[in-house]
Amino acid sequence: MHAEGSAAGGRRIFERVRDAILDEIGAQRLNPGDRLPSERALAEAFHVGRHAVREALRTLEMSGVLRFAKGVNGGAFVRERSGEGVGQSIRDMIVLGRMPLEDLMAVRVNLLMQAAELAAQRADDEDFAAFDANIAETVRCLEMGDPLATIDPLVEFNRVLGRASHNLVLSMLIDSVAEIVADVLRVYRLTSEIELVAPRRAVVAALRARDAAEAARILTAHYAQTTRYVLSRVNSAAKPDA
Known part of the structure; x- marks a missing residue:
């Protein structure tokens, strides 16, 4: 069994999660302004730990793909076009x-x-x-x-x-x-x-x-x-x- 974030099939687990989210955006199943499911829901959907999901989301935020909002209506959102x-x-x-x-x-x-x-x-x-x-x-x-x-x-x-x-x-x-x-x-x-x-x-x-x-x-x-x-x-x- 691979630990979270360890190499799996040539890619670390968080990279597989990141790429899957990018695929959803590329296929327009996730659009600018859409909120992603919670970390827990994503972890269950991808059959990975929440740490891997958190790392994938952090990577997408740093690259400008996602933005995060706090509060009751917060979470991870697909960013509008932005640099x-x-x-x-x-x-x-x-x-x-x-x-x-x-x-x-x-x-x-x-x-x-x-x-x-x-x-x-x-x-x-x-x-x-x-x-x-x-x-x-x-x-x-x-x-x-x-x-x-x-x-x-x-x-x-x-x-x-x-x-x-x-x-x-x-x-x-x-x-x-x-x-x-x-x-x-x-x-x-x-x-x-x-x-x-x-x-x-x-x-x-x-x-x-x-x-x-x-x-x-x-x-x-x-x-x-x-x-x-x-x-x-x-x-x-x-x-x-x-």
Whole structure:
């Protein structure tokens, strides 16, 4: 008899459970938002111990396939399309000092430029309405003078641009990077000391004109400035807020 998690048929037990759950999702018998059976029910269904089930679920959470919720209606759920698993891995590496923040910021610019190029071709009325709403919310939050209040709309612009590309992989990557950048801004409570609204309006105007080159030019200049600003403040901060 093999112990839980030991090799069985070339694969450890938890890997068989993980692969079986992935098969259910791939066959659309489990869909985004669906809640999985309890650990006990899964253990009985797969004829394994609960430890193997728990390890399989933890692996699927780390890869971004599942999310967990607490409470009476909690449990393991199939995640909506998201790059959160990737984002968590990158965030951990930055915290551990194994990945420079500069690298993340450089990737952000490149992803946004690719998104702008596609959005200039593919963005529709719904996307432009989302851009307009986001910029209006950014203006409102900036007028409040609260650095924390401005973070969500500022970062949301990245996500709106990602969705406007109508490329799922690109959108997921931008979502992941945007959330990490938002974490940095929250920790250091960076104030908005550079112009943030006019460049975004100019980008959207270029996208409406289907001018990918102009949108990319404005994006490059604007995010080069914001990157320098963020890195200078982070590097000069003696200690971030808790």
